Amino acid sequence: MPISSTLPTTPTLATLEQHLTEQPPATRAQLLLTLRLFSQDPGIASLVDLAATDRQWHEVARTPQLQVWVISWPPGTSTGWHDHGGAVGAFRVVRGSLEEHTVRDGRRLRTLAPGDLRVFSGSHVHDVRNTGAVPALSVHAYSPRLDAMTRYVETDGRLEAHEVDGGERW
Numbered sequence: 001m002p003i004s005s006t007l008p009t010t011p012t013l014a015t016l017e018q019h020l021t022e023q024p025p026a027t028r029a030q031l032l033l034t035l036r037l038f039s040q041d042p043g044i045a046s047l048v049d050l051a052a053t054d055r056q057w058h059e060v061a062r063t064p065q066l067q068v069w070v071i072s073w074p075p076g077t078s079t080g081w082h083d084h085g086g087a088v089g090a091f092r093v094v095r096g097s098l099e100e101h102t103v104r105d106g107r108r109l110r111t112l113a114p115g116d117l118r119v120f121s122g123s124h125v126h127d128v129r130n131t132g133a134v135p136a137l138s139v140h141a142y143s144p145r146l147d148a149m150t151r152y153v154e155t156d157g158r159l160e161a162h163e164v165d166g167g168e169r170w
């Protein structure tokens with residue numbers, strides 16, 4: 001539905017927010033296209049400090065139904081186990097390499113090189129790590145936006161929910 005057909009003639013920020021909230025979530029194909037578009041922009045690396053010793057993150061798009069982050073990963077850093085609060089997500093490696101660890105259907109490790117894409121459902125739980133020797137850079141897209149994430153700790157090979165945060169601590 002075109003935006004112009006449902007918005008008031010002079011929308012306020014509140015009516016625009018309401019309109020965007022009522023839009024359907026992005027499809028997987030839309031998330032992947034979004035990642036391709038952002039990851040091709042040579043300027044995204046300047047949004048984070050690749051020389052920093054901690055992970056850096058920068059939100060480059062935010063609506064109720066779409067959120068895009070650029071994240072840098074110094075060698076040896078990781079997210080820890082987490083979910084995405086029910087949001088569908090996708091990410092693409094731009095520089096360096098990342099490991100994605102998952103436990104659904106048995107423990108699994110995927111190594112992702114520049115250009116590699118991952119897309120996952122709203123129930124996905126993973127731990128993403130840079131075990132390489134150089135900083136990594138990646139772009140992440142979620143729909144709807146992340147308003148909560150559950151963190152998990154691994155005990156005796158099982159994941160247990162540890163805490164819930166606002167989805168802004170990468």
Ligand SMILES: [Fe+2]
Pocket residue numbers: 079082083084126128
């Ligand atoms: Fe994640």
